[in-house]
Amino acid sequence: MGIKYKMKNYILFIYKIWAKVYDNYIDKLFSFNRKKVIEFADIKKGQKVLEVGVGTGLNLPYYSNCTVYGIDFSKEMLNKAKLKKSNAKIILKKMDANSMDFKENSFDRAITTYVLRVSPNPKKILKELSRVCKPNSKLIVLDQFLIKNNLFLYLFQPIKILLGWGKEYYIKELIKNSNWKIIKIIPFGKMKNTKLIILKNDK
Numbered sequence: 001m002g003i004k005y006k007m008k009n010y011i012l013f014i015y016k017i018w019a020k021v022y023d024n025y026i027d028k029l030f031s032f033n034r035k036k037v038i039e040f041a042d043i044k045k046g047q048k049v050l051e052v053g054v055g056t057g058l059n060l061p062y063y064s065n066c067t068v069y070g071i072d073f074s075k076e077m078l079n080k081a082k083l084k085k086s087n088a089k090i091i092l093k094k095m096d097a098n099s100m101d102f103k104e105n106s107f108d109r110a111i112t113t114y115v116l117r118v119s120p121n122p123k124k125i126l127k128e129l130s131r132v133c134k135p136n137s138k139l140i141v142l143d144q145f146l147i148k149n150n151l152f153l154y155l156f157q158p159i160k161i162l163l164g165w166g167k168e169y170y171i172k173e174l175i176k177n178s179n180w181k182i183i184k185i186i187p188f189g190k191m192k193n194t195k196l197i198i199l200k201n202d203k
């Protein structure tokens with residue numbers, strides 16, 4: 001049994017617990033302007049959007065006039081997402097973002113908030129996202145990243161992994177060798193290392 005398989009099972013176990021308190025407590029710790037994140041995706045009427053790691057569906061109320069496929073590998077998180085209202089058509093599926101059950105070039109836009117840092121294999125997710133998204137499609141990533149010479153971020157990594165919050169990466173290191181090209185990096189939210197990244201699928 002590989003380390004990534006064990007990590008996946010650990011994350012599934014943790015999010016089974018977090019699902020109960022995510023909206024009322026966990027989200028409050030890392031809260032950010034979700035409406036603004038969706039606005040940055042610049043979604044046009046009728047487009048197909050993929051949200052990876054949709055969790056309890058806290059972004060869902062901010063979509064409209066499009067179809068959103070929300071995937072997550074945690075059944076308990078998805079069950080909470082089913083209760084959220086939206087003006088978009090929402091389709092929720094239990095799926096591992098490392099191997100998605102979608103055809104190539106299925107989506108116009110993709111969004112993922114606080115997921116790459118949690119997942120044991122974020123580079124694989126970026127690869128899959130490139131496959132299922134159309135050429136020149138846009139990906140919005142909201143996450144916390146490593147900052148050079150910030151010892152504090154390094155020291156707390158083991159605790160964050162234990163809490164199921166994963167670990168931060170350097171933005172450029174994460175994107176390197178993927179088809180995604182960075183268009184813009186925008187400081188976002190309360191914490192200095194929280195960034196919104198706009199990427200283009202250059203495949």
Ligand SMILES: C[S@@+](CC[C@H](N)C(=O)[O-])C[C@H]1O[C@@H](n2cnc3c(N)ncnc32)[C@H](O)[C@@H]1O
Pocket residue numbers: 011015027052053054055056057058071072073074077095096097098112113114115118119120
């Ligand atoms: C910190 S929560 C973020 C949830 C939501 N995006 C938000 O902004 O509130 C991380 C979510 O990513 C999901 N996740 C992590 N790795 C995943 C993967 N490989 N495939 C599908 N879901 C994944 C977890 O189950 C969890 O629901």
